[in-house]
Amino acid sequence: MKLVWFRNDLRLHGHTPLTEALATGEPVMAVYCLCPAQWDAHQVAPLRRWYVLHSLLELGDALADKGVDLHVLECDDFAGVADALTTLVQEHGITALYCNREYPLNELNRDRAVADTLRPLGVTLNGSDDGVLVPPGALRTGKGTPYTVFGAYKRRWDVWMEHQPPAAPASPNWPAGKGRFVGRQRVEQALAAIDLPVRLTDLWQPGEQAALTQLARFADKSLAGYRQQRDFPALDGTSSLSTALSAGTLSVAACYRAAMQAMADAGARDGAACWVGELAWRDFYRQIMARFPRLARGAAFRPETDLLQWHDDEALFQAWCQGRTGYPLVDAAMRQLVATGWMHNRLRMLTAMFLSKHLWIDWRRGEAFFMEHLMDGDFAANNGGWQWSASTGTDAVPYFRVFSPVRQSQRFDPDGKFIARYVPELAHLDNKTIHEPWKQPLLAPDYPPPCVPHAGVRERVTERFKQAKADYDAADHSPRTSTQKESP
Numbered sequence: 425m426k427l428v429w430f431r432n433d434l435r436l437h438g439h440t441p442l443t444e445a446l447a448t449g450e451p452v453m454a455v456y457c458l459c460p461a462q463w464d465a466h467q468v469a470p471l472r473r474w475y476v477l478h479s480l481l482e483l484g485d486a487l488a489d490k491g492v493d494l495h496v497l498e499c500d501d502f503a504g505v506a507d508a509l510t511t512l513v514q515e516h517g518i519t520a521l522y523c524n525r526e527y528p529l530n531e532l533n534r535d536r537a538v539a540d541t542l543r544p545l546g547v548t549l550n551g552s553d554d555g556v557l558v559p560p561g562a563l564r565t566g567k568g569t570p571y572t573v574f575g576a577y578k579r580r581w582d583v584w585m586e587h588q589p590p591a592a593p594a595s596p597n598w599p600a601g602k603g604r605f606v607g608r609q610r611v612e613q614a615l616a617a618i619d620l621p622v623r624l625t626d627l628w629q630p631g632e633q634a635a636l637t638q639l640a641r642f643a644d645k646s647l648a649g650y651r652q653q654r655d656f657p658a659l660d661g662t663s664s665l666s667t668a669l670s671a672g673t674l675s676v677a678a679c680y681r682a683a684m685q686a687m688a689d690a691g692a693r694d695g696a697a698c699w700v701g702e703l704a705w706r707d708f709y710r711q712i713m714a715r716f717p718r719l720a721r722g723a724a725f726r727p728e729t730d731l732l733q734w735h736d737d738e739a740l741f742q743a744w745c746q747g748r749t750g751y752p753l754v755d756a757a758m759r760q761l762v763a764t765g766w767m768h769n770r771l772r773m774l775t776a777m778f779l780s781k782h783l784w785i786d787w788r789r790g791e792a793f794f795m796e797h798l799m800d801g802d803f804a805a806n807n808g809g810w811q812w813s814a815s816t817g818t819d820a821v822p823y824f825r826v827f828s829p830v831r832q833s834q835r836f837d838p839d840g841k842f843i844a845r846y847v848p849e850l851a852h853l854d855n856k857t858i859h860e861p862w863k864q865p866l867l868a869p870d871y872p873p874p875c876v877p878h879a880g881v882r883e884r885v886t887e888r889f890k891q892a893k894a895d896y897d898a899a900d901h902s903p904r905t906s907t908q909k910e911s912p
């Protein structure tokens with residue numbers, strides 16, 4: 425018997441472990457390990473849990489239709505996974521395990537423990553890398569080090585993709601008959617324990633079929649205009665596929681192929697190329713996380729920035745969380761996050777930079793708040809995005825670059841439509857006043873004034889980063905490999 429272990433790859437399409445296991449011609453069963461305590465420990469958003477569990481239900485039914493049993497095991501946390509799998513292996517005479525690799529530290533440790541336990545039992549382990557387009561470690565600089573600068577990484581990534589594009593998925597060799605969904609009730613019970621308002625869950629459609637439909641719709645309607653529209657949160661200009669990609673209801677290879685297909689049309693070429701660039705960013709942050717496990721322990725990528733002295737003013741943090749900073753676009757973005765479980769990329773950058781630079785609050789608090797609310801919460805992308813915005817990360821925005829919340833608002837929400845959607849107390853203002861309501865305080869009496877001024881932020885941030893660097897240099901930290909620039 426062969427065993428396929430599903431994790432953040434809850435789909436049938438483009439699933440190499442499943443295809444490989446079925447290709448052996450031997451009986452195949454599948455397993456999923458539920459780890460609710462792991463979710464609790466990492467503050468996984470309830471909406472994300474809801475998405476994963478519903479997608480798991482769809483997967484179990486789809487596998488059963490294809491003749492493959494899915495067993496859902498309750499393991500509490502990752503520490504219980506090796507034992508639970510061992511029992512399953514012994515009960516069913518399993519000789520080989522197939523799964524997709526995962527790269528965050530806890531997942532790596534979990535998988536090492538599983539390998540150490542199952543190998544002595546004679547189980548062969550087969551890993552695939554369907555979670556990325558280019559596996560971490562595949563691309564290295566001339567010095568043999570991982571790329572830490574995106575531009576250089578992307579040039580090599582493009583060459584790799586040109587020569588080794590993802591193959592069209594093979595049709596799995598499905599067995600005859602119906603399979604069983606063992607543990608469906610466990611999933612339903614876990615779902616019943618999640619208390620979410622219907623207005624929130626009504627916004628989203630979990631599962632593989634919905635993800636494939638969304639990809640087709642995006643490729644058809646929005647991909648061509650992606651470059652022009654992707655920065656405007658009031659428009660439906662991006663794919664909204666991040667949750668499907670992070671939970672694996674959609675394969676990133678399917679996204680890449682859809683973009684390549686779209687490129688056959690000259691009018692869509694530029695938009696598709698721009699979108700593929702985002703898939704490369706996704707790979708980039710995954711390889712960074714795989715290579716620098718200290719990031720999973722809360723370290724800044726640039727060690728000197730761990731010497732920054734944050735203020736962590738609780739009242740300001742709460743104002744940010746609640747969308748009451750007095751800066752309309754920042755507030756609209758934070759309210760979007762809490763109300764929908766998702767936030768537009770331009771606004772993730774703006775709100776993250778606002779928290780870490782205007783409010784001078786440790787970016788890790790914002791990173792955690794995002795994970796508590798984002799349905800697409802993904803450690804590599806979230807950590808990468810936060811460290812980029814806070815200028816503590818690899819290839820991050822320079823510390824002296826500080827987005828003006830008003831200028832961003834005027835530029836990317838010129839009519840104030842997005843603000844009006846999430847900050848109703850400003851909806852009646854004209855498209856000039858809506859960006860700076862404090863200039864007409866009588867018109868928006870229920871809206872707070874700016875919690876901090878924008879003026880002076882750049883200078884203050886610059887001074888603090890310089891001080892941290894000086895403190896760092898004064899101590900002996902040689903050799904300093906992590907901040908070195910990479911050669912292409």
Ligand SMILES: Cc1cc2nc3c(=O)[nH]c(=O)nc-3n(C[C@H](O)[C@H](O)[C@H](O)COP(=O)(O)OP(=O)(O)OC[C@H]3O[C@@H](n4cnc5c(N)ncnc54)[C@H](O)[C@@H]3O)c2cc1C
Nearest residue numbers: 662663664665666702706769772776801802805806809810
């Ligand atoms: C502070 C901050 C936090 C973030 N947290 C997350 C997170 O937890 N999960 C997450 O998936 N993305 C995160 N991102 C990246 C990005 O904001 C989202 O992937 C994007 O907004 C999702 O919308 P979309 O699916 O419409 O993206 P599209 O614009 O359609 O892009 C397609 C796909 O490319 C990937 N992608 C796009 N931009 C990035 C990026 N900058 N880094 C890595 N991958 C990217 C995503 O998988 C996305 O679905 C974060 C960015 C920042 C600045």
